[in-house]
Amino acid sequence: MDITQLQQTATQVRRDIIRMVHAAQSGHPGGSLGCTEFMVALYFHIMKFDSKHFTMDGKGEDLFFLSNGHISPVFYSVLSRAGYFPISEMSTFRQINSRLQGHPTTHEHLPGVRVASGSLGQGMSVAAGAAMAKKLNNDDRIVYSLHGDGELEEGQNWEAIMFAAHHKIDNMIATIDYNGQQIDGPVSQVMNVAPLHQKFAAFNWHVLEMDGNNMEEVVNTLHTAKAATGKGKPVCIIMKTVMGKGVDFMEGSHEWHGVAPSDKQAVLALDQLPVTLGDY
Numbered sequence: 001m002d003i004t005q006l007q008q009t010a011t012q013v014r015r016d017i018i019r020m021v022h023a024a025q026s027g028h029p030g031g032s033l034g035c036t037e038f039m040v041a042l043y044f045h046i047m048k049f050d051s052k053h054f055t056m057d058g059k060g061e062d063l064f065f066l067s068n069g070h071i072s073p074v075f076y077s078v079l080s081r082a083g084y085f086p087i088s089e090m091s092t093f094r095q096i097n098s099r100l101q102g103h104p105t106t107h108e109h110l111p112g113v114r115v116a117s118g119s120l121g122q123g124m125s126v127a128a129g130a131a132m133a134k135k136l137n138n139d140d141r142i143v144y145s146l147h148g149d150g151e152l153e154e155g156q157n158w159e160a161i162m163f164a165a166h167h168k169i170d171n172m173i174a175t176i177d178y179n180g181q182q183i184d185g186p187v188s189q190v191m192n193v194a195p196l197h198q199k200f201a202a203f204n205w206h207v208l209e210m211d212g213n214n215m216e217e218v219v220n221t222l223h224t225a226k227a228a229t230g231k232g233k234p235v236c237i238i239m240k241t242v243m244g245k246g247v248d249f250m251e252g253s254h255e256w257h258g259v260a261p262s263d264k265q266a267v268l269a270l271d272q273l274p275v276t277l278g279d280y
Helices: 003-024 029-034 036-046 069-081 087-092 123-136 155-166 187-191 196-202 215-228 263-271
Strands: 063-066 143-148 172-178 206-211 235-240
Touching (some): 003 029, 003 036, 003 087, 003 263, 029 036, 029 069, 036 143, 063 069, 063 123, 123 172, 172 215, 196 206, 206 215
16 A cells, blocks of 8 residues: 555554544543554554454464553454454444453454453564574464553563564564553553653664654564564564544543543534544
C-alpha cells in the first residue's frame, strides 16, 4: 500500500476500534487509537507473512508480538483486515466464547496470535527468544514487538533488553509507544521511565525515534530500522504518539486508557472517522 492507502486503512481501523469497544462496553480505546498508524504500516507495508496459512512457528515469516496486550482492539482489527480471520468476527469482541478476548490468548487459537499478553512486561523476553530461535534456525526474517512506555516500569523488560544486547540479537525491532500516559495518570508522575533513548543506548541498542501518528514518518522509520538489523545490535524505536489519536475528545487523556464510549460518544467519535474500507 502507498501512504494514502495506509492512511485510509488507519481511518477504518480506528472505526473498528470504536465500534468494538462501544459494543462490548469494555476495552482499551486510548492506546489502540494511538498505535493505529504503526500497526497498519507494519502489517500492510513492512512485514512479510502468510495470513492464509498461519502457523505458530512462522518459519520464513516476520513475526509480531504485542506486549501491551490490552490494546487488543487495534491488533484484532489489523489482523482481520490483513486476512487472518473474517472481519465479521470483530462483532464478537469480548463476548463469552469469542476468540477475540480482551487480551489476546493462544488457547483461543486465533490466527495471528502467537503469545498470550495479558500480563505486562513479558513481550520483550518473548521477542528476544523468538528472534534468537530464528537466528539458530538460519531464518533471516525479523521479529517485531510493541510495548507501552508505562509497561517499561516492569523490571523483566530490562533483563530482556540486557539479554538481547549481550547476545547480539540483531534481528529484532522493539517499538515503544511513548504516549506518556498509563491507567493512573502521566507516566512521568506514576513512575518516570525517561530518558528512554539514552537508556536503550546505554544498554547497547541501536535507537531511533519517530512520530507514531505521522504515517509517512512511520513507514520511513520502519524501513530505516530494517536496514539497521544484522549489524550486531537489537533495534529500538521510541515512538511518540497521542493516546486516543483521531477522536478529539479522547486525545491526550489517560482517562481513555480503558473506558468504553457511551452511545452518544461513539456517534461523535465515528463522525470524525469516515468509512473507507467498509464496516464489519
